[in-house]
Amino acid sequence: MKTSTRQCCLLLAAAAFNSLSAIQASPGKQEIEPRKPDKKADLMNSSTASEKVIEFLILDIKPGRRDEFHTRYVTKSVPLLKKWNFNLVAYGPSLHDANSYYVIRAFKSLEDRQVSEDAFYGSDDWKQGPRDTILELVDHFAYAVVSAEMWKKVAELGL
Numbered sequence: 384m385k386t387s388t389r390q391c392c393l394l395l396a397a398a399a400f401n402s403l404s405a406i407q408a409s410p411g412k413q414e415i416e417p418r419k420p421d422k423k424a425d426l427m428n429s430s431t432a433s434e435k436v437i438e439f440l441i442l443d444i445k446p447g448r449r450d451e452f453h454t455r456y457v458t459k460s461v462p463l464l465k466k467w468n469f470n471l472v473a474y475g476p477s478l479h480d481a482n483s484y485y486v487i488r489a490f491k492s493l494e495d496r497q498v499s500e501d502a503f504y505g506s507d508d509w510k511q512g513p514r515d516t517i518l519e520l521v522d523h524f525a526y527a528v529v530s531a532e533m534w535k536k537v538a539e540l541g542l
Contacts, residue, residue, distance in 0.1 A: 435531035
C-alpha cells in the first residue's frame with residue numbers, strides 16, 4: 384500500500400515528538416518563545432548541533448476556523464517565510480482532527496534554526512505583518528525538532 388506525502392509527513396510529525404526538543408507556546412502571549420528545558424542541556428554544543436534538522440509545528444486552531452487559518456497562512460505567512468529563505472517542506476490541515484494544522488520546515492542545523500527563527504520572529508516584517516492575524520486563530524501550538532537522519536529512515540520504510 385502506497386502512502387501519500389501528506390500521510391508520510393504526519394507520521395514523521397508524530398515521531399518528532401519523541402526526539403531532540405519540543406517547544407510549546409500559547410498565543411495569548413502573542414509571541415513565540417522556546418520552552419525552557421527541564422534539565423539544562425546545551426544542545427548547540429551537542430553532537431547533533433551541526434546536523435540538518437527538521438522542525439514540526441503542530442497548531443490547534445480555534446474550532447471551525449481552520450480553513451480561514453489556512454487561507455491566512457498561505458497568503459500572508461508563506462510569502463513572508465519564503466522572503467526570509469525558510470525551507471518550507473510541507474504545511475496544511477491535519478488528517479486526524481478538524482482543528483489541527485501542521486508546518487514542516489528544514490534547517491541546516493540547530494544553530495541555523497535558532498538564528499533564523501530569532502531573526503524572523505524578532506523582525507518588524509513578522510511583528511507588524513501577519514503575526515496578529517495568524518495567532519488570533521491559534522489556541523495552542525507545539526514544536527518538535529528531529530535530525531534529518533530520522534526523516535531519511537522513515538522515508539526508507541517505503542510508506
